[in-house]
Amino acid sequence: MPGRAARRYPLINLYEDQEAVYVEALAPGIDPSSLNLHVQGNTLSMTGEKRRVAGDVKPDAFHRSERATGTFVRHMQLPVAVDEDNVQAEYTHGLLTVTLPKAEQAKPKQIPVQVG
Secondary structure, X not given: OOOOOOOOOOEEEEEEOOOEEEEEEXXXXXXXXXXXXXXXXXXXXXXXXXXXXXXXXXXXXXXXXXXXXEEXXXXXXXXXXXXXXXXXXXXXXXXXXXXXXXXXXXXXXXXXXXOO
């Protein structure tokens, strides 16, 4: 059925510049204390939990419930080797931003040209 297929969560943007790889994960409603990031080799793993709507609303009182809840796990391959010891993450207004500095061997090297 259209619209019923499993989707990866959270939705991400993955990009890089000369110094780092960046992951932006759209994850509104996540309990920040449940977020767990782990880098091993060239894989970033992200886990967390999106809780139900707060309050005394019983499940049988809902007429429609389109907002997914529960725990999630997302693994993504990184395009280059990263410095696992200096990864930084920030969660602001539902956007998780992860900065993964590139390992020295993954950074581009400038090769000087000798003029003779």
